[in-house]
Amino acid sequence: MPLFDHIPLPIYIFQDNSFKYVNRQLVDLTGFPGPELLQMNVWDLVHPEDRPLLMERATQRMTGNNIPPSYEFRALNRYGEVLHLRGYFSLITFAQRPAILGQLLDITRERNLLEELRRAEARLRDIFENVNDIIYLHDLEGRFLALNPALTRYTGFLPDELAGREISSFLHPQVKHLLGQYLKEITEKGEARGLMRGLTKEGREIFWEYHSVLFKGKNPFVRGIARDVTEQVHMGRKLKDYMRLLEEKNRELVRINEQLLAAKEKLEKMARTDFLTGLGNRLAFQEALEKESSRSMRCHQPCSLLMIDVTNFKIINDNLGHPAGDRALKRIAKLIQQSCRRYDLCFRIGGDEFAVILPCTGEEGAREVADRLRKRIAGEAITPGFPLPVCLSIGVATLGQGREISDHEELIRLADTRMYQEKCRQKAAAS
Known part of the structure; x- marks a missing residue:
């Protein structure tokens, strides 16, 4: 087969x-x-x-x-x-x-990255659940979104009792008017720090030193950390040591948040990138082709596809080994990218197969690009010293010209068939 x-x-x-x-x-x-x-x-x-x-x-x-x-x-x-x-x-x-x-x-690489992401989330959750200081999240209107269990140890309130309620319900009556000033500072400066006077569930006066940071985005929110400094306030002690600890903890939270965001972005990028050549992989190819095909039919513009197979690649692998084969694939990928126009989309879709999507390009223009690719590869020493040349078998198909092709799946099948036919012709000519 x-x-x-x-x-x-x-x-x-x-x-x-x-x-x-x-x-x-x-x-x-x-x-x-x-x-x-x-x-x-x-x-x-x-x-x-x-x-x-x-x-x-x-x-x-x-x-x-x-x-x-x-x-x-x-x-x-x-x-x-x-x-x-x-x-x-x-x-x-x-x-x-x-x-x-x-x-x-x-999907081994994706699974390993997901496990890495889960471990990072578990570390963040462990900090949130077990840190001695109160960690809180609230919206820009001053309503609590979440609080950690440390809240109960210091105030007697359960996190669920305050979730969804305004911060003012937690403050001493004499300082409730300062909530608007606090929210304004957060909105304008992106962070706020200071001393807040509150009440426990039993009505006992308590002082908090807090540091809040605004996280912008589609759904902005404020995350902060608060420490009970009641004893220090009553005794008139300096708060410098505690500020240093608060800043360190907040930086750690920010760092973990950045790591989570970076891991998510890395995962999304790696899921669509061929690790060897840096080109888009099969998933990226399928998504891009579906998008460009839809645009072609919607705007009545042609869209062409090149399906490319590297001739003699298996012989290179068998005789020179996989490292040499990998170097050849990386070189071929670079030459394909250099030979295409800046708006063309290049992919490695598996093994020794590549694909190029040519937006707004008819069949004649696509064949010109294919000829340019063949000549560029034929003119390069892909594997110096190896007797067999490396050349490309390219199948060309165009969507939006005539009635031969109706969708992107048919476009792939036709380009694949033409690539295979050209490969057979090359083998027949060489024998």
Whole structure:
């Protein structure tokens, strides 16, 4: 089934607890040679904790039961490393008997990043729940949004008793008029610090030293930290040491918040970026093509697609090794990007396959870009000293000219078919 070798996802056919077919992407994913995979028990590759569920679902699927077509599970590669995978499964007929066709998507990097994000959130939650000082959140109108359990230790109020109520309900009657001044300072300066006089649930006078910071955005809010300094006020002690501690704690909260935001941005970017070349990945390609196709049909402007396959790349990998293959892919990606226009969109969609979206470009213009790419790659020493040249097989398809293509999925299929046809012509010419 050579066609499956050109699909960027790992694919296999499962029957009788063994693989009947595996493509080269599955070989790369697991680290096991193809012949060894075909001799293995499939379940040896599945994480022991996930094995019973997958065996049960495979049995039910083979007997025709209605089983979810896609789910996540863990697997083990040749080196014992845990892989997080999303599988897409369908029942087929192979050798006149039921079999399962499986496609896998490696989501290990995304899972690890999510775990990193969860740990950071857990650290922040631990600080919020266990710090000795009161941490509070309120809106710009002075209503509490959240308070930590330290509130109860000092005031007798439960956090839920004050959530949604105005800050003034917590203040001493003689200073309630200062709330407006405090909110104005927060709004204008972005932060406020000082001494506040309040009351406990039993009506006892209490003094707080606070530091509040405004967090701007779509839904702005104020986050701050407060420390009971009643004893120091009554005794006339200096508050410098406590201010230093308050500032340190607030900086820690700000730092953790920045780490969470940075981790989220990093996760979103990595989910759409090919880690080797820096180009957009298949997910980014699908999103961009759907967006540009919709714009093309809405504005009655053409949109072209180039599907690109690197000829002789497998031979480079087999003879020079994966590091050399990676260097070649990075070089090819850079040349493709340099040869395209600034508004063209370049992607690596898997293995040795690339794609270029050409907005507002008809078929003639797209073929000019394709010719320019072929010449640029042919004129470069991608793998110096290697006897076989590196060249590109490019399939061109255009949306918005004629009636041959109706949507972005048909655009992909046509460009893919033309790329494969050109690759076959190149092989025939070389033989």
